Amino acid sequence: MSTPTDRRYSDTHEWFLVDGTTVTIGITQHAADELTDITYVEMMPAGTDVAAGAPVGEVESVKTTADVVSSVGGSITEVNEGLADDPSLVNSDPYGDGWLVRLEVADASALEDLMDGATYDQKHGDS
Numbered sequence: 001m002s003t004p005t006d007r008r009y010s011d012t013h014e015w016f017l018v019d020g021t022t023v024t025i026g027i028t029q030h031a032a033d034e035l036t037d038i039t040y041v042e043m044m045p046a047g048t049d050v051a052a053g054a055p056v057g058e059v060e061s062v063k064t065t066a067d068v069v070s071s072v073g074g075s076i077t078e079v080n081e082g083l084a085d086d087p088s089l090v091n092s093d094p095y096g097d098g099w100l101v102r103l104e105v106a107d108a109s110a111l112e113d114l115m116d117g118a119t120y121d122q123k124h125g126d127s
Contacts, residue, residue: 003028003121004095008114010071013124015095018108023072025056026099027090030124035061038090041083043068043101048076052110056101059090072110074103 003009007017013031017024032038043057050056055067056076079101083089090098115123 003117005117007095008071008111008116009120010069010114011123012069014068014071016071016108016111016114017099018111021105021108022077023070023074023103023105023108023111024099025068025070025101025103026094027059027066027068028120028124029094030120031066032091032094032098035059035063035066035091037062038087041080041087041090041100043079044076046076046079050074050076050103056103059087059100068100070103071114072103072105072108074105076101077104078102 007015009015013028015026015028038059038061040060050070052073056070057068059066059068080099
């Protein structure tokens with residue numbers, strides 16, 4: 001799966017898609033592949049304020065549990081409730097139906113310092 005070019009990527013394998021003042025967060029295909037079979041997803045509830053660099057939840061797999069960290073501060077407006085019934089969506093469609101959480105942000109400019117898709121691919125070997 002090709003890494004989408006319409007979002008930014010962190011060194012900790014989260015992606016951030018900006019739409020106005022809303023930022024959708026998910027994990028990359030690389031992270032999903034490394035975790036293998038994702039069995040459980042738990043995000044903080046809507047209404048929770050999150051600081052930049054803080055976890056917004058965690059993803060659990062047969063191998064390990066990993067924090068999902070936001071590179072931007074904001075307030076959680078929506079959690080992907082579909083993952084409660086089918087956490088494997090994070091493995092099968094990490095850039096689409098497997099998104100994790102949405103934040104309302106005052107300033108998304110911090111995301112400009114993150115990697116674009118091509119840089120992420122070079123660094124992490126996705127193709």
